Amino acid sequence: MKNSLFDLLSTPEPIAILAKDGQAEYLNNFYAVDECHYLFKSLLSHLPWESDQIIMFGKLVTTSRKVVWVADPECLYTYSGIQKIPQDWTNELLQIKHKLEQVTGHTYNSCLLNLYHNGNEGMGWHSDNEKELDSATPIASVSLGARRKFAFRHKQDKTTTSVFLENGSLLIMHPPMQEHWQHSLLKTKIATSPRINLTFRKILPRI
Numbered sequence: 001m002k003n004s005l006f007d008l009l010s011t012p013e014p015i016a017i018l019a020k021d022g023q024a025e026y027l028n029n030f031y032a033v034d035e036c037h038y039l040f041k042s043l044l045s046h047l048p049w050e051s052d053q054i055i056m057f058g059k060l061v062t063t064s065r066k067v068v069w070v071a072d073p074e075c076l077y078t079y080s081g082i083q084k085i086p087q088d089w090t091n092e093l094l095q096i097k098h099k100l101e102q103v104t105g106h107t108y109n110s111c112l113l114n115l116y117h118n119g120n121e122g123m124g125w126h127s128d129n130e131k132e133l134d135s136a137t138p139i140a141s142v143s144l145g146a147r148r149k150f151a152f153r154h155k156q157d158k159t160t161t162s163v164f165l166e167n168g169s170l171l172i173m174h175p176p177m178q179e180h181w182q183h184s185l186l187k188t189k190i191a192t193s194p195r196i197n198l199t200f201r202k203i204l205p206r207i
């Protein structure tokens, strides 16, 4: 990738995952193991984790997965029918955001964090294509902790493809892939330790 920090990161080139209709790139070792360990512990203990509330089949459901939504104060975001009020950025999150901005060449004003306690917790099929999201900015997803399988499913032909998201990895979902593909964090019976995922997004200002 040209004009990016990939060259400086001493990591291999990212791997392209999708065969058509937009792209998702996977990069291992975006963070080294010792940094991952530190970040995981720090995010786990310093952020105000809460159960998520989503509307599923018309009913309000409280998830066992925990979430935190961090963003610039003017950001408003409605997802799964519920409007979220943002938390303030912490120094660590600002550092991660800065590194991602250098690597991707895009700016971000929001981060959704998910905490999966074990393999019984996942995230169902969806696209991150809410109207508040800037459709020209890729979504940058950092994984810390347990290795988990992440799958893509094409909206028309239903073909699927998947990738294991390792501790310290980065997945970049480029526009317009959200229009054509859904994704899911699959549950697994294999006992897994906890995992934190951070998705950095750009939210459009309110009109």
Ligand SMILES: O=C(O)CCC(=O)C(=O)O
Pocket: 112, 114, 123, 128, 141, 150, 165, 183, 185, 197, 199
């Ligand atoms: O946990 C993950 O890797 C995915 C999370 C996700 O898809 C989302 O927050 O929209």
Ligand SMILES: [Fe+2]
Pocket: 126, 127, 128, 183
């Ligand atoms: Fe998503």
